[in-house]
Amino acid sequence: MADRQEKQGASMAAPDFIDTPQGRRIAYHMTAGAGPTVVFCGGFKSDMEGTKAIHLEDWAKATGRAFLRFDYSGHGQSSENFLDGCIGDWTNDAFEVVSALIPGDVVIVGSSMGGWIALNLMARFQLKIAGFVGIAAAPDFTEDSMWAGFTPEQRDELAQNEQLALPSEYSDEPYIITKKLIEDGRENLVLRTPLTLDFPTRLLQGTADEDVPVSVAMRLLEHVEGDDIRLTLVKDADHRFSTPDCLKLIEASIEEVLARC
Template sequence: MAAPRYLTTPQGRRIAYHLSPGTAPGVVFLGGFKSDMEGTKALHLQAWAEARGRTFLRFDYSGHGQSSGKFLDGCIGDWAEDAAAAITELTEGPQVLVGSSMGGWISLLMCRRLGAKVAGLVGIAAAPDFTEDSMWAGFDAAQRRALETDGQVALPSDYSDDPYIITRRLIENGRDHLVLRTPLSLPFPVRLLQGTDDTDVPQAVALRLLAHLEGPDIRLTLMKGADHRFSTPECLALIEAALIEVLEAAA
């Protein structure tokens, strides 16, 4: 695997990325919380895009993967800044965003921030507003006190023996970037993909997002039995099909 290149953002963070040249509209993959650009979906979509001569960008947010910074120092606002810098400085022309989990939230923030630069969206188990509606809403009184007094709280992870450390800054900054509290109009094709066995982002979140979004071409597909990873061959094929639909409509 080739070594990543690096982009220095206006905030001084070094963002690791891989960019495959090709035709527009390009495809940008935005990963999830505490994930990185070496995951199954990102690598599969890069190979898919390269085989079709399509521009493809994947990158690590600060504090993730091979980018600079510490994960515990980051928050939604920082990672949205990273994404905006990567998309605006590394790509040319319109882009279709593929956002996985937290990347779905970041993608929606990019739709607001980048305007016509975004030509379409594919959300995979998109998790908008999860710091407020999942984390904060799920904390008991003791966890909320710990967050206030200690500045952080530990949550168990299904993907690692190490717990997730959730910081007060993550929760408080998340409130400044919520997308489900005000109207969100998306004038381009949107495909939302969701597994029915996803225990991290329940399908109720996808249904809420579908109901909230406004636009002429917005569809939700439920994959029975799929979990949050959404990385089985069947799930990857569904992502490809959704991406083809969006690209054809955006071309």
């Protein structure tokens, strides 16, 4: 469920850091501007230097909007080892960064796993959330995609070795899934209990996404409750969702949510 991304290369400035109560050092870039602050939550094994994060920072600077992008622990320039992390840790990272840096309302933009992180934040913490934009949001993927897709032999290997190596579409190195990731994921599922999104919510999904199929977006749409929730399907868009037209749609969706806050 890695978030396919392309490196933009436009951000050369060194990040700032915040130390969390859990002892992790989280890298971030904060753009000053008008609130509500737009917060970008990236995907699994992604980082804040990806195309969408950098594009939205440029958009925020051009429009005078406050914007935050950051790396979860074990990702990008933050501390810790990726294999030691899990959904609960990365949710806590997001909460600590947002609560420490942003005193007012936030609009969260969650890409792939970042969509699950965002929904987990909404379910667990009392953040001042004014809106949500999900891009190929992937709630509960460790259970419904990874675990559900494992063979009995793979499940046995994971239980015995506490790790499972899978072929990766993104590099020559194998894709390591840990027992901790799967077990912790079960403690953070958001599609098994009622979830109300009482703020403007826009879900964006490509029909050619091979990592997060349209069925996931439909299930999320049917599960959540709220008066202002819309799903937009983009024919032939893949999981990157980073073509010029897709980036414009993300901008437009954020602006629509901001206008309705």
